[in-house]
Amino acid sequence: MDKMPVIDVHTHLGLRGYRQVRCLADIAGYHWLVLELHRAGADVDEKESARDPEGFMKKAIPYFDRIKHTSNHYCMIGMLRDLYGFKGRTITAANWRALDKKIRAKAKDTSWLRTVADMAGIKHMTVAYSDGMPDKSDRYIPYEYGEYMFAAITRKAVDQIVGKGNPRPTSISVLEKAIEKRVKLLKSKHGVRALHIWIRDTWAYVPYDKAKMDKLLRAALAGKKLRVADEDQLISCTADITAAAAGKLDMTLQLFHGMWRYTEDYHQSACSFWNQDYMRAIPMFAKKHPETMMDIFLGTRIPSHEASSIARSYRNISVSGGWWHGFTANTLHTFFRDRLEMLPDTAWNAYFSDGYTIEWAYAKLRLTKNRLSLALAELVEDGLMTVGDALAIARKLLYDNAKRIYKL
Template identity: 20%
Template sequence: MTSRTEEEKMAFYDRVMGMEVFDTHSHLVGDALGARSFWEIAHYFWLNREMQAGGYPAHAEELPEEERIDAFVAAYRATRSTLMNIAFTEIMRSLYGVTIRDAASVKAAIEAVKARQGDEGWAQETADRIGAKRFVVNRPEHAEFMHMRSPAVLVPRIDGALGQWQKTIAASQDPAGSFEQAAEEIRHNLEAYKASGCPGIMTTLPAYAASANRRYTIGPGSSSDEILMELLHEVCAGAERNGLFVQLFLGVERSWCGEAVPSNDTQRILKLSALFDTYRCAFELVLAAELNNLDAVQAAWNFPNVSVGGMWWFNFRGSTYRDSMQYRLEALPASQSSIVVSDARNMEWCFGKIWIIKRLTAEFLWERLAAGWIDEETALHTVEEWLYRSAARRYGCETVPTP
């Protein structure tokens, strides 16, 4: 094993940081891509969670601005080690040239963000800075990206409809008839998505006691979970007929309390495995719970039509990324893995979270390269697939990044 120099390491990092990216899940809105104020960046949900743990008031937006700035600075200092604080710091430093230290620097950041308001090229410039070429959204009205070179990729979100069908059937005097009506709607909707050029559909799933390897006859005694599982069979059958992929977001539960919480259900993916085995459509698994990361890799290892997606909600941490990347590198061809889910509501946070992902990826693959487990060609191929190419193929976009 040949020792590697610091110069070689920095050159490798630079190549990774310059690579192109496919963001497979965002909440971007096409006519409001850039942040409209500093506070839109500073109050991003994930950063705000960490800041509140550091003493930031839950309703800080109601404070007079001077008090809010002082509270923000105190919480910012208290959370300097957290991942979202690090991402926020990079956003301010790289995009706005401001280092947050005190109230004066926050005021400078407020003015710097304000100065970019109305700049039609800002969103594209920000995306270019981090190599972000394509973004996925789930609402048709958000997909037309203003002043960007490419529109968003629309992957319609069906969990709202899925939940409503489930409730309607469960409450019906004629569950079998209501189920057939829902099945017909599913068939119609998926045909319409295909006709409009959508590559796939997306849904979150709550906890479920039923399993896809059992088929349930829907009737008066059917449980809500049995209804859900039969609806999923209809969704997957429709996706197969129409050549759509199914993107499943798993691991967040909202029924235990007033907050969303992660749930490490050891049978979550196991109960879905009969769907992967039965239907020839492609599946992408996006996880929010750490202990399911290996389960997703095992599913992709067993079923060639399953891919592992990016890290979502409570899974977006450096430690979970590194563990999941190790699982993926050892078990899967790189073409079965995509790792970018920004979950961002403005382009600034797309930049910050993609910057984090790229840095973690560069560190992980350099360690494997320096230890002699892979060579540089393999490392670069892996990161290209993880960041861009695998998603581009799955989503029906360009297959090779531009030079």
């Protein structure tokens, strides 16, 4: 499997102003690792890792031993061993400075990004076009944060569609033309292949009367607070417009679900969550747009079986990897067993990193391959497939399916 090509269908490479880490604190400051360190007792936060790398490391070091069994720690240590020759079981006061020195040396290597991607076998990675493409090669595939079109119910969102300072639409028909124009521009000018869709997880696609949407749109753009039921209908309308426009241009919708912020603390409060109505409405949404490919990204284990059953029934639905709280060793194993046992081998992707740096993309691929290998080996041992079957399927799940789904 390590010799197979890979496509990473979702990254945030470059979002924070850098694509490869600059020091050990950039690695240890990954937000899920910080959350675990904080829960273990470390008085650290994600921003501190960039603001004061040395101070962050000194606070974090006593607590790495308490999280050395977690999936994120496994990813980190494996990546440190492969990329920097690290020999330790975890980061300690005795070894961190030598490791930090090696990382800082690699940070000066302008070919490091390409080197790590090549080591991982990553042939293509999606990158938000707004974060910039690392180079002009075909390795990097642009996507757009498309929430402002999918849920075009605020003045800020609509201004992003029509351009700040331009007249805002006063009817759904005018908004529809504006969204279509925006999607065409994203494809023709920026080469965008996918729209990232992550809106409030309490929303669900619902039927609506399009004739009544003009009034709701005008109210929303006037700054009035809509009833939740009305807001759901208006979002469903703009979601339909966006899905139809994307489908015409072979753009894939990436639908993220499975996380809820219980307080204002961004990552500390981001807990596993599942909205049954959201999942149950996807078939209705997908059926309405058979020409539009939709890829589901789950941040929680609970709806795995339901998502697989939906992808089993609709040709324009796929499921990919594991996101946020869904990215743990056992949860990935559950995802993969569900999908292997329920879906054609063309209906899902095993991997995406959600990584902010190339090093974390590499790290998450290690765990993905580990869990995929386990799931496939179990089916071989149970007599449900051959080794040849497993290897052929693995290539599809790591490369071939993503290439087809994202029209690469």
